[in-house]
Amino acid sequence: MKIALMQETAVPLDMAGNLALIEAAAHRAREQGAELLLTPELFPVGYAPAQIRAELSAEDVAAVRVEAAAIARRSGIALVASLPGQQAPEERGITAVLFGPEGERLGQYQKVQLFGSEEKESFCPGSMAPDVIRLGGLNLGVVICYDIEFPEMARAAAAAGAEVLLVPTALAEEPQVPRLLVPARALENRMTVAYANHCGSEGGLSFDGLSVVAGPRGEILGELGSEPGLLVAEVGPRPASGAEGPWYLEDRRTELHRQWI
Numbered sequence: 001m002k003i004a005l006m007q008e009t010a011v012p013l014d015m016a017g018n019l020a021l022i023e024a025a026a027h028r029a030r031e032q033g034a035e036l037l038l039t040p041e042l043f044p045v046g047y048a049p050a051q052i053r054a055e056l057s058a059e060d061v062a063a064v065r066v067e068a069a070a071i072a073r074r075s076g077i078a079l080v081a082s083l084p085g086q087q088a089p090e091e092r093g094i095t096a097v098l099f100g101p102e103g104e105r106l107g108q109y110q111k112v113q114l115f116g117s118e119e120k121e122s123f124c125p126g127s128m129a130p131d132v133i134r135l136g137g138l139n140l141g142v143v144i145c146y147d148i149e150f151p152e153m154a155r156a157a158a159a160a161g162a163e164v165l166l167v168p169t170a171l172a173e174e175p176q177v178p179r180l181l182v183p184a185r186a187l188e189n190r191m192t193v194a195y196a197n198h199c200g201s202e203g204g205l206s207f208d209g210l211s212v213v214a215g216p217r218g219e220i221l222g223e224l225g226s227e228p229g230l231l232v233a234e235v236g237p238r239p240a241s242g243a244e245g246p247w248y249l250e251d252r253r254t255e256l257h258r259q260w261i
Ligand SMILES: NC(=O)CCCCC(N)=O
Pocket: 041, 114, 115, 144, 145, 146, 147, 149, 169, 170, 171, 172, 173, 174, 177
């Protein structure tokens, strides 16, 4: 299955402009044969947690969610859009919604590991493990940004059966995450990991870009630099564990590890 990752600069609270960038990327992705478009964390509203908390009502979020579904339907491509939750501002988290190519909601995940004081003061953390959504013959999982920096999160997705982990992110000035951690998460879980970031200056932050798709042996299937772009990569099922190790998933001594950590 071909997937596409959008790397662009959003404008905080300029939903019309941000959604227009997503729609353009969705049509370009479809033209290049992709069946799914992964977009960065909170891209439709822009990455500005405190501003979102203060200025975006549940009605505003509902309208953006309807438009994201409509983009999936108009472009005929599955779409992972990261949005504030549907609850009241004081109760919502950071979510990622998977819309199918007809705009239907296929799954939703709420970010478990919130990053820093601004996110923690602006959103509520999720407490549900990432589940698996079947699409295009593959088991897809979703986590968000800081989640991928905790090995437990990718392992939970792999243990649930995820073969391709989709990660909307908003990473600024930490290039070792896409360069070191994302390929490591892929290798240690024999799972493809796709990591789609903002780029450029946004909300007072300088985003790294460096969006990347790492394959199940930690190999780089595609990557971007610091500029806007669309990364298209072919992803597949988890390879069977062969005669040659390592067998990280099979060899885990989970009960023992649980006693230690
Ligand atoms: N939005 C986020 O979760 C930002 C994560 C940045 C983590 C890092 N190591 O800088």
